[in-house]
Amino acid sequence: MSDKEPLPWRAAWIVGASTGLGAALAKLLDGRLATVAVSARSAEKLNALHSASQTIVAYPLDITDESAVAQCYREIESKAGPVDLVVLSAGTWEVVTPPDLDPKAFRNSMEVNFMGVVNVLAQVVPDMMKRGSGQIAIISSVAGYRGLPKAAAYGATKAALINLAESLYPELEAKGVTLSIVNPGFVETPMTAVNDFPMPFIMPVDAAAERLLHGLERKRYEITFPRRFTWIMKFVRLLPNAIYFWIVRRFILQSS
Ligand SMILES: NC(=O)c1ccc[n+]([C@@H]2O[C@H](COP(=O)([O-])OP(=O)(O)OC[C@H]3O[C@@H](n4cnc5c(N)ncnc54)[C@H](OP(=O)(O)O)[C@@H]3O)[C@@H](O)[C@H]2O)c1
Numbered sequence: 001m002s003d004k005e006p007l008p009w010r011a012a013w014i015v016g017a018s019t020g021l022g023a024a025l026a027k028l029l030d031g032r033l034a035t036v037a038v039s040a041r042s043a044e045k046l047n048a049l050h051s052a053s054q055t056i057v058a059y060p061l062d063i064t065d066e067s068a069v070a071q072c073y074r075e076i077e078s079k080a081g082p083v084d085l086v087v088l089s090a091g092t093w094e095v096v097t098p099p100d101l102d103p104k105a106f107r108n109s110m111e112v113n114f115m116g117v118v119n120v121l122a123q124v125v126p127d128m129m130k131r132g133s134g135q136i137a138i139i140s141s142v143a144g145y146r147g148l149p150k151a152a153a154y155g156a157t158k159a160a161l162i163n164l165a166e167s168l169y170p171e172l173e174a175k176g177v178t179l180s181i182v183n184p185g186f187v188e189t190p191m192t193a194v195n196d197f198p199m200p201f202i203m204p205v206d207a208a209a210e211r212l213l214h215g216l217e218r219k220r221y222e223i224t225f226p227r228r229f230t231w232i233m234k235f236v237r238l239l240p241n242a243i244y245f246w247i248v249r250r251f252i253l254q255s256s
Contacts, residue, residue: 017039
């Protein structure tokens, strides 16, 4: 165990932890909880995390497979006991822009980013509500605040997650279960490495994971970073449509 401050959880399950934000968070939690269960499709990357760790255990999983999610959750609980922190970081990003509006891209984005989250919630929420405790974080994005060019599929899934979290929060809170929605701006991960457009205020993944952990420890409902960018996006969310579309035309479409 680490000599850092104790954390308020015993067993965490991070889904989407083979790379990026999920992997960075797993490394931050390693040695500070009894178990850090990590899931994603890439068993090889999860096993590499496990090999270099004290408490990380690999549970490979495709989050779109509802019965596999149920089986994986049962396996984790049978080995590690009740999971009291669940972080849903699995996600996929695909440019979708007119005229090429391929339904497959929308379906895949929804299956991973939205239904994948639902598949996990369906398993963990009833147990947490029965126990009257537990914490869940859903990683959405500031791309869910307003529609952005290229993000017709991705943004829609993230907007759906923001709405889902708002819908569930009060009833979970009433039963002692904490739900957080995490809305990052740009973070340096394999997901953003493919982007060929400007990414203002992009932040290193380890700093982003620190900010995520900080928000989780404080049980914040909404966790955002980097702050300068997310505050701009929050302001932009309040603008009337005519001004918003002018900004998009002037600053986003012309620079892409
Ligand atoms: N990076 C950013 O700037 C940024 C900004 C806002 C929001 N986000 C959100 O933050 C979350 C983490 O993204 P990231 O930036 O860390 O990207 P990343 O490095 O690409 O991580 C995505 C993770 O999701 C996993 N995953 C993808 N499909 C999956 C599936 N079907 N089943 C299980 N796991 C799956 C990937 O692992 P496998 O491929 O091994 O399955 C990987 O571990 C995502 O929800 C993303 O939308 C990122």
